Amino acid sequence: MQLSFGPSYERFREEARAFIGAHWSPGGDARAFRAEAIARGYFYPRFPKAYGGGGGDGDPLLSMIVREECAAAGAPFELAGIGVKMLAPTLLVRGAEWQKQRFIGPTLMGDVLWCQGYSEPEAGSDLASLRTRAVREGDEWVIHGHKIWTSDAHRADFMFLLARTGGEGGKHNTLSYLLLDMRQPGVTVRPLKQLTGESHFNEVFLDGARTPADWIVGAPGEGWSVGRTTLAFERAGLNAPDMLDDLVVQIKAIARTKLRDGRPLIEHDHIMEELGIIDGYCLAHRYSVLRQVAMDAAGEDPGLAALCTKLSATDIGLRIARLAQDVLGDQGLLMPPPGVTRDNMDPMFWALRAVAVTIAGGASNIQRNIIAERGLDLPRSAQ
Numbered sequence: 001m002q003l004s005f006g007p008s009y010e011r012f013r014e015e016a017r018a019f020i021g022a023h024w025s026p027g028g029d030a031r032a033f034r035a036e037a038i039a040r041g042y043f044y045p046r047f048p049k050a051y052g053g054g055g056g057d058g059d060p061l062l063s064m065i066v067r068e069e070c071a072a073a074g075a076p077f078e079l080a081g082i083g084v085k086m087l088a089p090t091l092l093v094r095g096a097e098w099q100k101q102r103f104i105g106p107t108l109m110g111d112v113l114w115c116q117g118y119s120e121p122e123a124g125s126d127l128a129s130l131r132t133r134a135v136r137e138g139d140e141w142v143i144h145g146h147k148i149w150t151s152d153a154h155r156a157d158f159m160f161l162l163a164r165t166g167g168e169g170g171k172h173n174t175l176s177y178l179l180l181d182m183r184q185p186g187v188t189v190r191p192l193k194q195l196t197g198e199s200h201f202n203e204v205f206l207d208g209a210r211t212p213a214d215w216i217v218g219a220p221g222e223g224w225s226v227g228r229t230t231l232a233f234e235r236a237g238l239n240a241p242d243m244l245d246d247l248v249v250q251i252k253a254i255a256r257t258k259l260r261d262g263r264p265l266i267e268h269d270h271i272m273e274e275l276g277i278i279d280g281y282c283l284a285h286r287y288s289v290l291r292q293v294a295m296d297a298a299g300e301d302p303g304l305a306a307l308c309t310k311l312s313a314t315d316i317g318l319r320i321a322r323l324a325q326d327v328l329g330d331q332g333l334l335m336p337p338p339g340v341t342r343d344n345m346d347p348m349f350w351a352l353r354a355v356a357v358t359i360a361g362g363a364s365n366i367q368r369n370i371i372a373e374r375g376l377d378l379p380r381s382a383q
Contacts, residue, residue, distance in 0.1 A: 005061065005065065006063060006127050009061055009065060011015075012062055012065060013065045013069065016042060016065060016066050016069045017069050017073075017190040019037075019040060019042065020069055020070060020073045020075050021073065023036050023037075024073060024075040024076075026074060026274070030076040031109070031110070032074055033075065033079070033201045034076055034079070034109065035109070037054075037066075038052070038053065038054050038108070038109075039054075040054070041054040041055055041056040042054060042056075042066045043066070043077075043078045043108075044078060044108050045057065045058050045062065045063060046058040046089075046092075046106065047088070047092060047104060048350060049202040050101070051092070051100045051104040051105055052104055052105020052108050052109065053099065053104070053105075053108065054088025054107070060293045061294065064190050064290075064293060067242070071242065073323060075294070076090060077173075078108075079108065079109075079110050081110075081113070081114075081152075081382060082113075082114050082115060082116055082151065082152065083107040083112065083113060083114035083158075084107060084108060084110075086114075086116065086160075086230050087107060087114045087160050087230070088103070088104050088107045088108060090160075090217065090226065090229050090230045091103060091104055091217065092104065093229055094177075094217050094218050094226050094229055096214070096217075097219050098214075099179070099215075099217065103158075103179075109263065112157045112158060113152065113155055113157050113158075114157070114159065114160060115150050115152050115153040115156035115157055115158075115159045115182070115202075116150065116151065116159070116160060116161070116185060116230075117132070117147040117150060117159045117160065117162065117180070117202075117204060118130075118147070118161070118162055118227070119147065119148055119149045119150070120132060120145070120146055120147055121146060121148050127162070127227070128171045128172050128224065129171065130145075130163075130164065130175070131145060131146075131164065132144070132146065132147065132161070132162070132163045132164065132206065133144025133145060133164045133165070133166075134163035134164070134165050134176060134178060135165075135166075136165070136213065138146070138213075139213045140210045140211065140212060140213055141163075141165075141178055141210065141211050141212075141213060141215070141216070142208055142209070142210055143161075143163055143178070143180065143186075143206045143208070143209045143210070143211065143336050144206055144208060144209075145163060146203065146204070146205055146206070147159075147161065147203070147204040147206070147207045148192075148201075148202075148203050148204075149192075149201050150189075150201065150202045150204050151200055151201060151202075152201070152202075153182070153189045153202035153204050154189050154191055154198065154199065154202055156182050157181070157182060157183070158179060158181055158182060159179070159180045159182055159204070160177065160178070160179055160180075161177075161179075161180060161365070162175050162176070162177060162178075162180055162223045162224075162227050163175065163176060163178055163223070164176075165220050165221065165223075166212060167220060167221045168222065173224070174221060175221070175223030175224050175227070176216055176218075176220045176221060176222070176223040177216065177217040177218055177223040177226040177227055178211055178215060178216050178217075178223075178231075179211060179216075179217065180206075180209060180211045180215070181211065184209050184210060184211070185208075185209070185210075186206060186207045186208040186209035186210065187204065187205075187206060187209045188204070188205040188207065189202050189203070189204050190202060190203040190204075190205070203350070214227070223344060235369070239280070240313075241282065241285055241286035241289055244282050244285065244313065244316055244317065244320065245282055247317075247320050247324075248275070248278055248279065248320065251275070251320070251323060251324055251327055252275065254327055254328070255271055255275070255327050257355045258327065260329075265327055271323075271326070271327070274319075274323050274326075275323070276368060277319075278316065278319055278320060278323065281312075281315075281316045281319070282316060285309075285312055285313060285316060288305060288309065288312070291305070292305055292306055292309065300358040303375075304371070307367075307370060307371045307374065308371060308375075310367055311364060311367045311368065311371065314358050314367070315364075317355065317358075318355055318358055321355040322355075324358060
């Protein structure tokens with residue numbers, strides 16, 4: 001097995017390292033740095049320059065190297081978030097030319113924020129049962145419905161949503177994928193207060209909200225297909241090995257200083273054993289992702305492994321969350337202090353929050369069904 005990047009990639013690493021050293025210093029202008037990195041083709045290389053991207057050849061190994069060097073230097077990397085990770089790549093694949101021109105560039109730069117209008121009170125995992133409806137009236141769609149668990153809807157400029165627009169066929173063939181300006185009349189956002197005291201999720205009520213007729217991605221009735229494209233990008237964004245590794249680093253740091261029975265937690269057998277197991281899983285996950293990235297770079301299909309990656313990361317995250325609770329003890333049951341939000345939360349909060357990934361991007365039981373049906377060609381149920 002060849003685990004090195006090779007001479008050409010290492011030369012690129014040196015170039016990227018020199019660029020970062022010349023253009024970034026702690027406390028610098030993150031937006032200006034990102035703009036320069038995009039212009040040089042280091043950021044968003046899979047997006048053409050015409051749409052505000054880096055316009056590179058899209059080699060995923062090059063992107064991985066840039067990410068590693070940015071992390072090492074403490075420099076900003078590509079923005080994350082729903083718009084960048086889900087909507088922009090969906091538009092690149094399925095959007096109309098004018099949609100790519102108008103929305104992708106500002107989204108990549110963080111100038112516009114998006115939220116996702118999928119889940120409803122009676123349509124979560126069974127998304128095809130959603131009830132939100134959009135009716136064509138002249139040059140507009142008029143939307144009535146109720147979305148829930150809508151992350152960042154209270155801050156978003158736009159929403160991409162699934163609505164039932166009618167037509168022939170079953171429930172999967174009567175959905176459409178629409179874009180909506182959240183500042184339109186008829187859009188009401190109601191924050192949902194969480195146990196942490198913050199309100200990251202929201203309810204969104206659509207009472208006659210209007211959006212132009214051409215703010216549809218794909219054709220009417222293709223919403224299920226376009227929506228699955230978006231979900232595929234969402235799941236890919238939940239698998240980053242660096243994210244899992246960072247959580248483990250935080251747990252180890254606390255376990256070295258927190259005492260139990262007069263000894264640091266990290267010296268207790270059950271803590272050391274669990275850390276060793278998690279380290280092993282994280283390393284296996286990292287090299288599985290690297291293998292898939294290398295296959296992608298070579299134009300090869302990683303096959304079943306790609307379907308399993310999100311589930312693997314989910315299981316590791318769940319194990320990390322359980323260990324974090326053990327390490328924190330009763331402290332892990334305390335509410336965050338006043339003024340703390342998800343943007344300045346203690347890093348250990350994110351270790352505890354890793355359990356949420358069992359739902360994000362598709363619940364684990366749904367993911368297992370996808371692996372069974374699409375990856376292993378198993379029947380939906382025993383006959």
